[in-house]
Amino acid sequence: MQYVATDARHRGKYKDTDGIINVLPRTTPLYFAAKQMCELVDWTNAALVGQRRVWDYLLTVDEAAPREVSAAATVPLPTVAQALAKLLGLGQAQRLGQGRATRYRLAELEGKRRRAA
Numbered sequence: 001m002q003y004v005a006t007d008a009r010h011r012g013k014y015k016d017t018d019g020i021i022n023v024l025p026r027t028t029p030l031y032f033a034a035k036q037m038c039e040l041v042d043w044t045n046a047a048l049v050g051q052r053r054v055w056d057y058l059l060t061v062d063e064a065a066p067r068e069v070s071a072a073a074t075v076p077l078p079t080v081a082q083a084l085a086k087l088l089g090l091g092q093a094q095r096l097g098q099g100r101a102t103r104y105r106l107a108e109l110e111g112k113r114r115r116a117a
Helices: 005-010 030-060 066-073 077-089
Strands: 093-096 103-106
Touching (some): 030 066, 030 077, 066 077, 077 093
Antiparallel strands (some): 093 103
């Protein structure tokens, strides 16, 4: 098989630039693929369940602090912080205050608050 002239300068070394060699990542061996895919699905489901618990709790209160949400929804504080950041980014939640006194509430939607049925 022929190579192009530009490959002549780095033949045998993949993209060697300034003494740094970029290595292509190894792919997962076929016999591990199913196991790793199951682990990924389990991890994703656990994260989504935590985010859903945060949402469900915020539906039941007017406003809440992150620690309050974490305790009531039995969700780790980092998961609460991640869920609140997503809700803020989507415009579904509002931040009230700053620092340790920060509280959150669901945003007004078409003049009505979403409430659990």
